Amino acid sequence: MIVHVDMDAFFASVEKLDNPELADKCVIVGGISDRGVVSAASYEARKFGVCSAMPMYRARQLCPRGVFLAPRGSRYKEISRVVMDILGSFSPLVEQVSIDEAYLDISGCEHLFGTPRDIGGRIKEKIREQTGLTCSVGMAPYKFLAKIASDMEKPDGLVVISPDEAAGFIESLPVDKVPGVGLVSGMALSRMGITTLGDVKKYGETVLVRRLGKFGTRLFELASGIDRSSVAPTRPVKSVSSEKTLAADTRDKEYLKTYLLEQAEDVGTQLRQKNLRAKTVFIKIKLSDFTQVTRQASLEYMSHSAEMLYTAASGLLEAYHPDRPVRLIGLGATDLIDSQTPVQQDLFSDSSRRWEKWEKVESALDAIRRKYGKQGIARAGGWKDKDRPPGKDKK
Numbered sequence: 001m002i003v004h005v006d007m008d009a010f011f012a013s014v015e016k017l018d019n020p021e022l023a024d025k026c027v028i029v030g031g032i033s034d035r036g037v038v039s040a041a042s043y044e045a046r047k048f049g050v051c052s053a054m055p056m057y058r059a060r061q062l063c064p065r066g067v068f069l070a071p072r073g074s075r076y077k078e079i080s081r082v083v084m085d086i087l088g089s090f091s092p093l094v095e096q097v098s099i100d101e102a103y104l105d106i107s108g109c110e111h112l113f114g115t116p117r118d119i120g121g122r123i124k125e126k127i128r129e130q131t132g133l134t135c136s137v138g139m140a141p142y143k144f145l146a147k148i149a150s151d152m153e154k155p156d157g158l159v160v161i162s163p164d165e166a167a168g169f170i171e172s173l174p175v176d177k178v179p180g181v182g183l184v185s186g187m188a189l190s191r192m193g194i195t196t197l198g199d200v201k202k203y204g205e206t207v208l209v210r211r212l213g214k215f216g217t218r219l220f221e222l223a224s225g226i227d228r229s230s231v232a233p234t235r236p237v238k239s240v241s242s243e244k245t246l247a248a249d250t251r252d253k254e255y256l257k258t259y260l261l262e263q264a265e266d267v268g269t270q271l272r273q274k275n276l277r278a279k280t281v282f283i284k285i286k287l288s289d290f291t292q293v294t295r296q297a298s299l300e301y302m303s304h305s306a307e308m309l310y311t312a313a314s315g316l317l318e319a320y321h322p323d324r325p326v327r328l329i330g331l332g333a334t335d336l337i338d339s340q341t342p343v344q345q346d347l348f349s350d351s352s353r354r355w356e357k358w359e360k361v362e363s364a365l366d367a368i369r370r371k372y373g374k375q376g377i378a379r380a381g382g383w384k385d386k387d388r389p390p391g392k393d394k395k
């Protein structure tokens with residue numbers, strides 16, 4: 001799930017926070033000369049038709065009794081930092097898009113903080129506690145939908161579009177709500193008889209590209225439930241991992257490996273989404289008496305290949321002889337570098353070519369999964385039935 005957090009009328013709200021006398025006033029922040037433009041308008045001022053980016057002289061005409069203030073950038077930045085730190089405590093994947101707006105990827109954080117709705121509620125609560133301000137939160141399986149969701153119940157909103165609801169929502173979504181659809185493309189679309197994102201599918205991608213250029217492809221993909229944009233964290237990710245507490249404690253290594261394979265796939269996918277490669281893989285094991293052990297190994301090549309992660313991790317598991325049954329197993333990747341960084345590779349060795357092939361295969365799998373969902377395709381090893389009880393503990 002992707003979360004979009006947007007502070008409500010941010011600059012105007014900060015002014016009200018710092019000066020309680022402004023509480024119920026129309027507060028308008030921006031360039032206060034007549035040549036300036038509005039940066040933010042409180043909700044009271046919006047009732048008069050004032051909105052951001054409007055020329056200031058127009059705002060004064062619409063709302064003559066408003067309080068007009070010049071922006072205090074450093075104060076806004078100070079509060080922005082508090083907000084972004086709060087968001088960082090929910091997920092390592094935070095992409096700040098402006099001073100008062102950010103995306104978070106909370107995939108995998110559910111076990112820490114509860115359902116998406118719980119997480120959204122806690123984000124709002126913490127921001128209100130620590131800054132005294134409200135924000136609107138939108139949550140959805142796609143980035144573009146999360147942004148639309150945060151706008152739906154502003155101010156102080158919380159809108160969750162579950163993965164089950166997403167397709168229906170996309171189908172009936174007015175195209176002019178889609179980020180990127182402006183006046184010109186909006187007119188082109190309405191000439192084609194397209195009013196909702198669902199209507200887009202009446203046309204093939206080629207036609208859309210001919211009429212709208214590159215944006216045609218994007219629109220076609222969004223209508224088909226494909227959003228290639230992911231949350232690009234503005235702070236570095238130190239490690240990526242996945243773990244599972246087992247239904248019953250076990251010493252059965254083959255059974256444990258089925259989890260490692262699944263976790264390697266999960267970690268590999270996360271690395272590829274974040275454009276990262278790992279130098280080190282680790283396994284984490286918690287035993288029945290809650291002692292915790294980690295073992296790590298360097299990878300032969302910096303990689304984001306699940307196959308490579310799994311091979312290294314299962315080797316670590318083989319070499320480890322636990323003195324008690326295992327209750328939790330996890331796999332992680334660390335020593336991460338940006339995928340774009342050139343990697344020294346031995347071009348002529350067979351093993352290097354083998355891993356390169358795996359990386360290509362897995363990128364193809366990602367594309368299929370983006371289109372058909374996680375169940376669209378799975379590796380043969382992953383089909384081992386998890387319902388099979390683990391092997392008996394040998395004393």
Ligand SMILES: [Mg+2]
Pocket residue numbers: 006007008009010100101
């Ligand atoms: Mg805002």
